[in-house]
Amino acid sequence: MISLPKLTLLVFIAAFHTVSLAAQESRDWPGSSDRLSQVSEINRQVKEYWDAYEIKPTKPAKDGEWCRRVYLDLIGRIPTVDELQDFLSSDSKDRYSNLVNKLLDDDEYTEEFSRNWTTLWTNLLIGRTGGNANNSMIDRRGMQKYLRDSFARNKPYDRMVYELVTATGNVSPEADEFNGAVNFLIDKVNGDNAAQATAATSRIFLGLQVQCTQCHNHPFNKWEQQKYWEMNAFFRQVRARGGRRAQMNGQTAELLDVDFMGESNDVEEADLYYDQRNGELKVAFPVFVDGTEISKHGAIANTVRRKELADLMMESEYLEKAFVNRVWGHFMGYGFTKPVDDLGPHNKPSHPELLDYLAAEFRQNDFEIRDLIRWIVLSRPYGLSSEMEKGNSEQTRLVDDPQAGSTALFSRFYLRQMKAEELYESLIAATRAQESLGSYEQQEQRKNRWLQQFAQAFGTDEGDETTNFAGTIPQVLMMFNGELIRQATGSANGNFLDRLVNETSMNNKEKINYLFMAGLGREAKPEELKMASQLYASRGNPRETFQDLWWVILNSNEFIFNH
Secondary structure (H helix, E strand, O other): OOOHHHHHHHHHHOOOOOOOOOOOOOOOOOOOOOOOHHHHHHHHHHHHHHHHHOOOOOOEOOHHHHHHHHHHHHHOOOOOHHHHHHHHOOOOOOHHHHHHHHHHHOHHHHHHHHHHHHHHHHHHHHOOOOOOOOOOOOOHHHHHHHHHHHHHOOOOHHHHHHHHHHOOEEOOOOOOOEOHHHHHOOOOOOOOOOHHHHHHHHHHHHOOOHHHHOOOOOOOOOOOHHHHHHHHHHHOOEEEEOOHHHHHOOOOOEEEEOOOOOOOOOHHHOOEEEEOOOOOEEEEOOEOOOOOEOOOOOOOOOOOHHHHHHHHHHHOHHHHHHHHHHHHHHHHOOOOOOOOOOOOOOOOOOOHHHHHHHHHHHHHOOOOHHHHHHHHHOOOOOOEOOOOOOOOHHHHHHHOOHHHOOOOOOOOOOOEEOEHHHHHHHHHHHOOHHHHOOOHHHHHHHHHHHHHHHHHHOOOOOOOOOOEOOOOHHHHHHHHHOHHHHHHHOOOOOOHHHHHHOOOOOOHHHHHHHHHHHHHOOOOOHHHHHHHHHHHHHHOOHHHHHHHHHHHHHOOHHHHEEO
16 A cells, blocks of 8 residues: 555655656757768758658757667666766767667677567567467577577678578477577467468568458558468468477477478469458469569478578568668657558558668668667657757647657657566666676566566556556556565665665765666756755655655656656
């Protein structure tokens, strides 16, 4: 139950903890670099849309806001006080690019970068609960190990996709023929239909929602039912073996390719049939979305259809466009299309020239993921404040309010709630708990246990997986009184608050500012210092005062939001 002092604190903290942050004086955007032509081109093309719609972008984000934002988006947590102060104290004109390069390239952050992007792509490829269901063949550890190694070694994106689409082998890291990439498809090819494999591969890697045409022609474009089944034919050779029962007996699941005889039992023309809405049967053979046909032979000695599919995907312009669109959406809050994984002909992108340009640059740059990230986070649109200026807010809301359905023009940074994993890692970073968390595997086990209860509290009525803090009653109660918050705000000997209270080199004002820096990436404002001092005077107990103040900071919108 929430104590009365904490309820009082919530009223007190509401006076200054709002999602819309107070504006400060800011300089011209210091993040862009003329050394990167891609950054300059992003800035130029986005500005053309601002000019065309007669809207003025917001001021640049304050240094502390930008630093906090970059840590969250790149490595999945807020910066520690030491990291934040290192950035703020730098007088280098290249401090923005220096920080981005450090987070992307320095060995010090390789593990955290890989962990964050492994989390993002594990959830994308197999879902938040993938591998946890009783009938699942997925080994979640195997999926994570494959992705973690790929991101740590800076594996080019096209190679990673090729491996995920064509993988054969065992799901488990303990197996002799382990190949973690098989965990992407192994639960999606159960049965003979492979409908999930068809839909997921097309949607995730090509941005094409072919599943819409599984049962009927698309209502909004010229895509026909035939297109889905021609893509589906690529997966008719793949098989999954060894379910949960086999795993309980010490065996593990594996993915392999086998001969497909076709529904007419003719391996040389291995066909499949599907029902049209008029009840008539129609035949389909493997044909890529651009109309390229491959051999109709179903024997793997003659043709391995998944490899043929992967080869065609490597040459498709949709490969780079889908990834660029997804990464842009991760950093900017919205992709060039809504939804971000639909690049179909009916869904025109908001900035088609910029999408084409970045996609071409990404391919020309050998699909280097870190370089694409660098271009986006050093651009002017990413560096804008989330606070709309008063003189421009009405016009901006009319034409640049994607939450209300308008096109995203990126004239400000769109507020977004932390994902579950970001919230966890940020709580750990803010309290410096990582200093005693143990090995990487132990940290992951502890986090996964917390995420399970988090997923239950964050579920929707429809049973969807929800990764953001949306303010429902179960979420709020978990944040108010959950185990992790209790640990973070506890004052046991040796923990974060205990060390702060007993720090003799800092006065009370400095300690209050330290809490604000640790949680919100900024020092306390004068009115906040005044309120905190009044709280201190009324409580008379420094340990309890700092404990309550820290609790309120961690439960504020300003902490939970990426801004």
